[in-house]
Amino acid sequence: xxxxxxxxxxxxxxxxxxxxxxxxxxxxxxxxxxxxxxxxxxxxxxxxxxxxxxxxxxxxxxxxxxxxxxxxxxxxxxxxxxxxxxxxxxxxxxxxx
Amino acid sequence: xxxxxxxxxxxxxxxxxxxxxxxxxxxxxxxxxxxxxxxxxxxxxxxxxxxxxxxxxxxxxxxxxxxxxxxxxxxxxxxxxxxxxxxxxxxxxxxxxxxxxxxxxxxxxxxxxxxxxxxxxxxxxxxxxxxxxxxxxxxxxxxxxxxxxxxxxxxxxxxxxxxxxxxxxxxxxxxxxxxxxxxxxxxxxxxxxxxxxxxxxxxxxxxxxxxxxxxxxxxxxxxxxxxxxxxxxxxxxxxxxxxxxxxxxxxxxxxxxxxxxxxxxxxxxxxxxxxxxxxxxxxxxxxxxxxxxxxxxxxxxxxxxxxxxxxxxxxxxxxxxxxxxxxxxxxxxxxxxxxxxxxxxxxxxxxxxxxxxxxxxxxxxxxxxxxxxxxxxxxxxxxxxxxxxxxxxxxxxxxxxxxxxxxxxxxxxxxxxxxxxxxxxxxxxxxxxxxxxxxxxxxxxxxxxxxxxxxxxxxxxxxxxxx
Numbered sequence: 001x002x003x004x005x006x007x008x009x010x011x012x013x014x015x016x017x018x019x020x021x022x023x024x025x026x027x028x029x030x031x032x033x034x035x036x037x038x039x040x041x042x043x044x045x046x047x048x049x050x051x052x053x054x055x056x057x058x059x060x061x062x063x064x065x066x067x068x069x070x071x072x073x074x075x076x077x078x079x080x081x082x083x084x085x086x087x088x089x090x091x092x093x094x095x096x097x
Numbered sequence: 098x099x100x101x102x103x104x105x106x107x108x109x110x111x112x113x114x115x116x117x118x119x120x121x122x123x124x125x126x127x128x129x130x131x132x133x134x135x136x137x138x139x140x141x142x143x144x145x146x147x148x149x150x151x152x153x154x155x156x157x158x159x160x161x162x163x164x165x166x167x168x169x170x171x172x173x174x175x176x177x178x179x180x181x182x183x184x185x186x187x188x189x190x191x192x193x194x195x196x197x198x199x200x201x202x203x204x205x206x207x208x209x210x211x212x213x214x215x216x217x218x219x220x221x222x223x224x225x226x227x228x229x230x231x232x233x234x235x236x237x238x239x240x241x242x243x244x245x246x247x248x249x250x251x252x253x254x255x256x257x258x259x260x261x262x263x264x265x266x267x268x269x270x271x272x273x274x275x276x277x278x279x280x281x282x283x284x285x286x287x288x289x290x291x292x293x294x295x296x297x298x299x300x301x302x303x304x305x306x307x308x309x310x311x312x313x314x315x316x317x318x319x320x321x322x323x324x325x326x327x328x329x330x331x332x333x334x335x336x337x338x339x340x341x342x343x344x345x346x347x348x349x350x351x352x353x354x355x356x357x358x359x360x361x362x363x364x365x366x367x368x369x370x371x372x373x374x375x376x377x378x379x380x381x382x383x384x385x386x387x388x389x390x391x392x393x394x395x396x397x398x399x400x401x402x403x404x405x406x407x408x409x410x411x412x413x414x415x416x417x418x419x420x421x422x423x424x425x426x427x428x429x430x431x432x433x434x435x436x437x438x439x440x441x442x443x444x445x446x447x448x449x450x451x452x453x454x455x456x457x458x459x460x461x462x463x464x465x466x467x468x469x470x471x472x473x474x475x476x477x478x479x480x481x482x483x484x485x486x487x488x489x490x491x492x493x494x495x496x497x498x499x500x501x502x503x504x505x506x507x508x509x510x511x512x513x514x515x516x517x518x519x520x521x522x523x524x525x526x527x528x529x530x531x532x533x534x535x536x537x538x539x540x541x542x543x544x545x546x547x548x549x550x551x552x553x554x555x556x557x558x559x560x561x562x563x564x
Contacts, residue, residue, distance in 0.1 A: 008333060011342075023347045025125050028445055030130055035314070037134050038322070038343065038348070039194065039318055041117055041322075044340035050149065055153070056156055061205070064207070065204045069160060071167065074167045074171040078171030080141070
């Protein structure tokens with residue numbers, strides 16, 4: 001019964017370490033884009049939402065799943081687009097007129 | 098052949114996870130950050146398409162309609178949001194992510210209780226955990242959004258017996274969880290747990306004051322990741338677990354950085370309601386009584402700046418509130434025209450979220466190599482002719498270094514008092530967020546320029562132009 005849970009925990013802990021290692025080196029200048037970008041990644045809940053909402057037969061589960069799909073998509077699309085909008089503004093030297 | 102589709106879905110998840118990691122890594126340098134974000138977005142697309150191929154997903158029309166609605170709302174939000182409102186935007190998106198994760202868990206619960214099989218304990222536990230984290234993230238983020246947007250007061254809201262009440266709720270949650278593990282099909286108890294989770298989110302953000310929002314936003318960011326991970330445990334889906342863990346780690350790192358920048362522990366931020374009812378001891382104030390300020394006008398200020406060799410600009414949130422960043426950039430341009438070396442010193446908590454000030458200045462076309470972090474700029478102040486402080490107070494208060502009795506003692510500051518001269522643009526003599534007197538203002542080499550940030554900087558620009 002617990003085998004799946006333990007396998008999941010292994011993945012979780014290792015992924016956390018990778019996260020710490022990768023993100024520790026990000027300079028303060030980029031903290032806001034990092035936050036909105038990682039925020040978009042947390043919209044991965046959309047995968048769960050799709051799986052829950054995918055049933056052909058209507059049920060409360062499907063309705064909740066569909067609401068989750070909408071919310072998670074806002075999270076994903078809004079997060080990635082706004083991050084891109086911010087990063088566009090980071091320039092080395094502006095072109096002097 | 099039977100296994101082909103499921104394994105290819107799993108492999109797609111692996112690719113997507115790898116893209117997330119590479120994307121996050123590339124977000125670490127301004128030169129590659131945009132590409133990194135794009136890679137992460139591609140990873141997300143791969144994960145979504147792979148999931149749509151899953152046998153469990155049959156309800157295509159509705160799912161696609163849902164995604165279309167979500168995409169439209171998300172795109173409009175991303176287009177319209179002002180850069181000063183970025184903390185609210187991120188807060189709101191955090192909340193949506195948390196809500197989605199919680200809904201997935203509730204949906205999964207509904208599915209299993211109507212199934213014929215007995216419900217394994219680990220499934221109940223993961224569902225409870227997912228509802229708890231997702232619920233807290235959802236309402237906590239919404240409240241943070243409402244506070245940041247100014248819909249309600251940003252100051253800490255406290256009520257009597259707040260802590261005992263919270264502890265009782267938490268105890269109730271634990272008791273309910275224990276009951277549900279034994280009787281997994283009790284929907285009333287389950288709904289009560291959902292309710293408590295939502296309430297806990299509100300109670301968690303309620304007592305946290307405006308200036309602590311960088312910490313709260315970072316922490317909620319971490320929670321939104323953990324919520325996704327928890328939902329991953331419910332569905333036994335590695336994609337969710339990995340991505341959630343990455344975001345969780347990122348949020349925790351940022352939370353730590355913010356706490357360190359304010360010299361406070363995370364428990365202190367969450368439970369102390371800083372700045373409410375805490376009276377500052379008169380130790381510094383006594384020495385300051387009766388000392389004179391040196392006030393100058395824009396023309397004198399422009400003279401000092403224009404004939405300096407090096408100027409360091411220290412922007413605070415006051416500058417952002419006044420929307421003075423474009424004027425500041427213009428001032429820097431004019432000074433550079435005169436051959437002055439201009440740098441910007443950014444304190445980690447200068448904005449309303451980590452790195453916020455950098456984004457605001459980038460929006461005003463300030464080239465990012467001119468932006469210096471606290472640790473890089475502090476050694477430079479000795480060699481700086483003029484430090485120009487615009488709308489910042491506590492982060493430049495030397496008491497943090499010298500006065501052990503001060504509430505901000507030990508907080509890392511920008512050491513502008515080491516510069517040859519300091520010009521402070523300030524609206525009036527009100528104290529900063531910490532409510533502490535700032536002895537910097539009374540130093541002999543400090544000149545005060547009273548007025549709104551935007552007006553004063555604009556005046557400086559026109560005076561410098563005439564030099």
